Amino acid sequence: MTDERSAITGRLFALFGLLLLVPCAIGFQLFRINFIEGDELRDLWNEQAIDYISIPAQRGNIYDNDGTLLATNSVVYKAAIDPKLKDLTREQITEACQTLAKHTNRNSTYFHQKINNAPSRSRYVVLAQNLSTDAYLELKALDIRALILEESYQRRYNFGTLAAHALGFVNHESKGVIGLEHQFNDHLKGEDGQQQVRRNRSGGIFAYVGAPRKQPEQGHSLHTTIDSHIQAILEEELKAGIDRTKSNYGSAIVMDPRTGAIKAMANFPTFDPNKPASLKNENRRNYAISDMIEPGSTFKLVTAIASVEQDVVSFDEIFETPEDGTKLIHGQMMRDHDPLGTLRLDQVFEQSSNIATAEIAMRLSPNVFYQYARNMGFGTPTNIDLPNEESGRLQKPYEWSQVTLPWMAIGYEVQVTPIQLLQAYAAFANDGYMMRPHIVKKITDGEENIVEERRPVKVREIADEETLNKLQPVFKDVVSDSGTAQWAQVDGLEIAGKTGTAQKFIDGRYRTAYRASFVGFFPADNPKYVALVVLDEPQTSIYGGYTAGVIFKQTAIRIAGLDKEIQRSFEDTEPMQEPLVHIPDVRQMELGEARALLASQKISYTLNGSGQWITGQTPGPGTALKEEGRVTLKVSETPSDSSDTNIPEGYSRIPDLGGMDMRRAAMLVNSRGFEIKFIGSGTIYTQFPRAGDLMKKGRTITVRGKSKSLETLVGR
Template sequence: MHQFKESTRNRIIFYFAILFILFIILSLKLVWIQVINSAEYQHQALDQRVREFIVNSERGIIYDNTGRKLAVSLPAKTVVALPDNIIDPKKTAAELADLLELDYQTIYRRLTSDASAIFLQRKINDKLYQQIADLNLKGITFTEENKRYYPEGELASHIIGFTGIDNNGLNGLELSYNNYLQGKSGKIVVERDASGKTIPDGIREAVPGRDGYNVYLTIDEVIQFMAEKELEKAADEFDISGGSVIVMDSENGDILALANTPTYDPNKFSDFTEKSWRNRAISDLFEPGSTFKIITTASALEEGAVTENDVFTDPGYIIVGDQKINCWKLWGHGVETFAEVVKNSCNPGFVEVGLKMGKASFYSYIKAFGFGEKTGIRLPAEAAGIIPAYNKVSDVELATFSFGHGLSVTPIQLVTAVSAVANGGKLMRPRLVKEVETGAGKKNIVNKSQVVRRVISEKTAAKTQQLLKQVVASGTGTKAAIPGYQIGGKTGTAKHYNEDIYDSSFIGIVPADQRKLVVLIVLYDVAGHTYYGSQTAAPLFKDLTKNILGYLNVKPDYKHEFTYQSNLSSQIIPDLKGLSFLDAESKLRAANFNVKIIGNGKIVTDQLPVSGTEAVYDSTVWLFDQAHSVQNILIAVPDFRNKSASTARNLAARKGLQVKTTGQGKVVGQSVYPGKRVPAQTIIRLKLR
C-alpha cells in the first residue's frame, strides 16, 4: 500500500512538473507575443482588418501662352481581376483574350494567381470598357485612373512630349517638368469585418494627395500650327529627311514656336518610331553655312577689324595655306565694300574678315555667342554643338568658320545667337515655360527671362541689322522679302562631306511692333537639283512670316521701304608714324576713319594703308607698334587685269600693297596670282598693254 502511494505521488509530481514547464513555455510565448514582439503582431492584425486605397493625383495641365490647353488628364477605366472571386477562370480568360488583345495563357495565369487583385489592362477607352462591362464577368471589376490626353494631337509634340502608363513623363516637357506636373498620390484607410465589408464606425484615415501643378508655356498654338504646316509643305515639295522651324521673341528669349518634321501623335506615341520622337531643333547638329556670316559680321564690326566701307576683292576664290576656297559666283564679285560682301554672301570676302580678326578674337566671339555649349532650354537631350578645340584651329579652319563650315551647331543655338543681334547685343536664355501655377494660396513659380551676357554693343547690332536688311532687299535673300516690312536675314547652304546632299536654311529678323522676332527655317539632307537656301528655305520663311505678321496684326508700312545708304566719299589718310597711339587714334577718328590698333606700345611705328592713300569714309586704318611688323599681315592679292595703271595703283594702296608697272594701257598680267595672300606692302609687278 505504501509503495502504491509512493508511485502515485511520483506520477503526480512528474505530471505537475510537465504542466509547470508547459506553463512557463506558454508564459514566455505570451510575453514574446504581447510584450517583446507585440508591434509586429499588431501590424499583422491591422493588415487583416484594414484596407488601404490609393487616391491618384491629377497631372497638371499644360497651356500655351494664351491659355489654350495642350495637355490634360482625363478619367480612364482600368480592368482589374479579383482571382478569389472568379468562378470559371478558363471561360473568363477566353472571353477577355480577344477584347484585350492579350494571349489566353497570359490572362489565365493572371486570373489564377495568388494575388488578391491584379491589373489586366490599364486605362482602356470607353468603348472597350462598355464591351467588358456588358459581359458581367464574376471577379472582373474596374478602377478609375487618370489618362494623359493631348487635345491637339501632333501639334507641338516634340515640345510637350508624352507620359508612360504610370503617368510619369518620358519625353519633352512632360519629362523635364515631371516633378511639377505629376503631383502626389493620397490614400484612404478603412476597417473591414471578417466578410470584407467596411465597418461603419471602424478606423478611417485620409491622407490627402496633391494634384500636379499647371504649366504655362511661351508657345503660341497658332504660330506653332503655322510653323508645322510650312514644314509639311516643305516635305511635300522637296526631297528632305526632315526640317525644323523656330520662332523666337528676341527681346525676352520666348520661344513662340518650335516645330520639327517628321512628327508624331503623343496620344499613341508607341505607334511611331523613336526617330520620330527626336526633337531635331535641339538635338541635331548641322553646318550653318552662310547663316553663320551674321555672327562673323557682328563680331568683326564689334572688334573694329572691319567697317562696312572697307574694300575687298574677289577673283572668285582665295588661297589660304594650300587650300583654294571658292566663291559661289564662278568669276567672283570683283572689287566690293564689306557691305557688298555681306549682300553678295561672298565667301572670299568673309575669309579675309575672319583672318583679319585673328584666331584668338574670332574664337572668343564664337564662344561668346553661345556656340559649343548648351543653351539651357530645359528640354531633354539638348546637344552642345561641335566647335574644334582652340589648339587645333589653323588659318584654314579659321577661314572656313567665317562662312559657317567646319563647325556644327543646333538650330536653337543659331536662333539664340542671331536674337542677340536682333535685340541690341544681349544673348538671352531660350524660354519655353513662362510660369508654373502652384495652386490657391501659394506663390506661382515665375520663370523670368534671363540675359546670359552681352556679346556686342547696340551700335554694332544696329549696323549688322542694316547690312542684313540689304541682303533681303537686293542681295541673296530677295525671295524672303515681304513688301511693307523691313526684314533682314541670311540664307545658308552647306554640303555634306562626300555626299551630294545639303542642309539648307534661312534665318531672318522680323520687326513686329515693339519687338523683333527671329525666324529660322532648316531643311535637312536636301537632295535633287533644288537645294540652295535661297530656293528652298527662303520662300518658306516668307510664307510663314507673312502669316505670323497677319496673325499678330502687324500692318505693313509701304511709305518707309528700306534703302541701304552708304557714304563712299574719299579722303587722304594722314601720316601717323611717330605719334602716340592716343593722338593718332584721335586724329583718325576726327577724320572719320575706323582704327584698329595692333600692339600695346605707346608710339605708332607703322600704318596700313600708308599715308597719302585715298581711302573711303569710315574705312579702317591699322596702327602698329615697334613689336609688331606690318608685314605679319597677309593681304589677298586683287585681280588687277583689265584695270588702268592709276586704278590698279589706288586699289593696291587701299588694300595695303604696292605695284610697279611696265607698259601702257590696261593690265594684262601680274606677278602674283589673284587670290594669293602675301605680306602687306609686297610689290606686285603689273604688265600693261
C-alpha cells in the same frame, strides 16, 4: 518484487500526470487568449494586417500663351465591391450589376458571376475598369456602401502632334520622359496621397469600405510662351516644305527677340504624344535643341560683326574674288557658289561670298574671332528650359589649324544647335542684347496661385548697337532680288536674315550631302519675330534661300496676317495710292447674293444671259481691279454649269472667300452646307481648305481675316 511493482506504478502515475498537464496547459492558453488577452491580441492582428497604398496625384496642366489647354488629364474610373459587408443586399448587388451593364459591353450576369466566383474571404472584387464619368456618377448615386469607386488619371494631349517635341510625353508610370513633361516633372507630378488597405496572409492587398485616406495634392501647372496659332502655322509650313523639297527631316523655331520667349518650335517627322510608342525613337528627338550641325553661311554673322566692330574693314572697300570662283587658302581649296567677281563689303554678305568672307576673317586674330563667336552664344548651351540640349562645339584657338579661321568664318569646323543660331540672330535683332530662350513663363498651383514667375533674362550684349545698325541694311539686302534669299521676300514686309548651305560631316569626312537653312527676323526695323528653318538633305536644291527661305516666307506671311501690331504698322506706313480691289468668286451664287457682294466692294458689273444663278465671270476671281473697272457675269436658270454635274450627293464645292468680309463669307459658306471658323477680323485673305475642292457638307472651313492695309502683304 513488490518494490519493483510499486516503482513501475509510480512512474506510470507520473507519466499520466504529465500527459494530463498538456491539455490543461492548452486549455489555459485558450482561456487566456480568448478571455484575458483577447482584445489586445486582436488589436495587434489588425495593426499587422493594415497597410497603406499610394493614391497618384493629378498631374498639372500645360497651357499655351493664351490659356489654351495643351496637356491635361482624363480621369479613369474603377468599380469594385465588398461582398462580405453585412448590410449589402441582393437587391443592391443586382442594381449595381445592371448599372454596370448599361455602361459597358457586358450583361449583368457577367458581373453577378464575378461576385459569386470570388474567393470566399475576398473583401475586394474588381467589377470593371476604365469606366466613363457617366457610369461613375450613376454608380455613386446608388449610394451602396459596399461599392468601392476609385479614380486614376491618364495624360491627354488635346491637339495631338501640336508642339509634341516641346511638350514631351509621360510613360506608364505618369513620369515625364522628354520635353516639358520631363524638365518640370517635379512640379507637374504633385504629391501622392495614401489609402489604408488590408493585407492577407499571402501579402495580397484589399481595399475596404470606410478606409481612411489622405487626399493627393494636384501638381502644378505650366503656362508656356507657345502661341498655338503660330505653332500650327509653323508645323504646317515645315511639313509642306519638307514634302516639297523631299528633305529627310527639318526643324524650325519662332522666337520673340525682345524677351527670348519661344512662340513655336517644330520638328518633322513628329509624333503623337498620346501614342508615343507608335513611332520610331528618332521622331521624338527635338532636333531644334539637340542637333549639332555645321551652320554654313548663317555663321557669317560672326565675321560681319567682329570685322566691323574691330574696324578691319570699311563699307566702301572693294574685294576682288577669282574669276573661276575658287581660291587656295593654306593648301585647301575654297569655292564660292558662283564666280562673283568684284564685290563691295555689303555684297560680300548679300551674295554670300565664301572667299571674301574668309579674307575678312583672316584680318582678325584667332583669339578675337573666338571671343566674338563665344559672346554670341556658340560653344555654350543657351540654358533653354527643355532637356537634352547640346552645347555645340567651338574649338579654342590653341586647337586650331591654319585653315580653321577662314573655314570657321564661313560656318565650317564649328558645330552649333538651331536654338544657338536663333539666339544669336535674335540678339542682332534686339540691338545687341542677347536674351535667354525660354518656353515657360509661369507656374501655378491647383488654385491658380503663382508659384513661380519667370521673367526674361538678359544674357549679355554681343556688340555695340552702332555696329549692328551699320550691318542691318546689309542683312536686309540678303532678302532682296540681288541677295541669296530672294525667295524669302514678302511684298510690303521688310525682312533681314541670312541663308546657309553646309556639307554634312559624316564619319570623319565631308560628303555630298547638305543641310540648307535660313534665319531671319521681321519687321526688320522693329523686330517682333525671329525665325529659323533648317532642312536636312533637300533634294530639289541644296541652297537655303530656295528651300528653307520659302518655308520662312510662307510662315512670315501667315504670322503677319494674325498680328494686329504689324497690321497697324502697314496702315501707318503705306503710301497713299489709288485703291485696288480684288474680284471675289461669285460663281454658283444666286444673282441677288452676288449683286450684294459686288456692291459692298463697289464693283460694277454687267449681265450676260438670263436667270438667277451666276455660272461664270470675267475677269476671273482674284483679279486686281480699279474702282472704275467692270465685271461681266454669265447667268443662267440653273445653279451649276456642266463642270459641276458630277458632284457626289452630300458634297459641295468650297467657294473662294478671298476679299470678302466675314459676314458675307459666313452667308456663302452656310449656303453651301459648311460650317465656318474665323481667325482674325476684317477682309478674308486666306482659307483652308482651298477654294474649288469638293468637301462633305457639315465640315468646317477656316478663314483668316486682316485689315485692308495687309492686302499687298499677302499678294492678293
